[in-house]
Amino acid sequence: MGVNKKEIDTQSGSDTNFFDRVYEVVKLIPYGRVTSYGAIAKCLGAARSARMVGWAMNACGGREDIPAHRVVNRKGLLTGKHHFEGTNLMQQLLENEGVKVVDNQIIDFEGIFWDPMQEL
DNA sequence: GTTATGACCGTAA
DNA sequence: TTTACGGCCATAA
Numbered sequence: 001m002g003v004n005k006k007e008i009d010t011q012s013g014s015d016t017n018f019f020d021r022v023y024e025v026v027k028l029i030p031y032g033r034v035t036s037y038g039a040i041a042k043c044l045g046a047a048r049s050a051r052m053v054g055w056a057m058n059a060c061g062g063r064e065d066i067p068a069h070r071v072v073n074r075k076g077l078l079t080g081k082h083h084f085e086g087t088n089l090m091q092q093l094l095e096n097e098g099v100k101v102v103d104n105q106i107i108d109f110e111g112i113f114w115d116p117m118q119e120l
Numbered sequence: 121g122t123t124a125t126g127a128c129c130g131t132a133a
Numbered sequence: 134t135t136t137a138c139g140g141c142c143a144t145a146a
Contacts, residue, residue, distance in 0.1 A: 048141045
């Protein structure tokens with residue numbers, strides 16, 4: 001039995017599970033902490049695929065297990081809040097965890113920033 | 121198979 | 134300083 005199918009991917013180990021990887025990292029985000037798409041992407045080995053991380057979030061719509069509200073862009077801005085229900089749901093969730101958010105921007109972002117690579 | 125989009129990031133003007 | 138554009142990877146149509 002050889003590897004018929006399509007010879008694995010051009011790269012070793014990355015079975016279209018890119019999304020699942022992002023989900024796992026996001027789910028690993030501790031309470032009261034936040035991270036950025038680039039940090040997650042970098043942790044996955046694709047720092048240049050930060051957009052894919054956000055894309056994965058878009059597909060996460062419906063996965064409550066994934067605290068996407070803890071994922072923000074490099075500036076600590078809630079760029080994805082538009083994808084949440086309502087208008088301030090994401091902000092409410094963050095404030096609920098003790099994260100101060102003003103004008104869609106996280107206060108002391110660098111202070112509560114959680115780097116996945118730092119833990120992993 | 122190609123085209124277009126995307127919750128980004130980084131650099132240039 | 135701010136603003137604008139391109140790149141880069143992956144998914145969906």
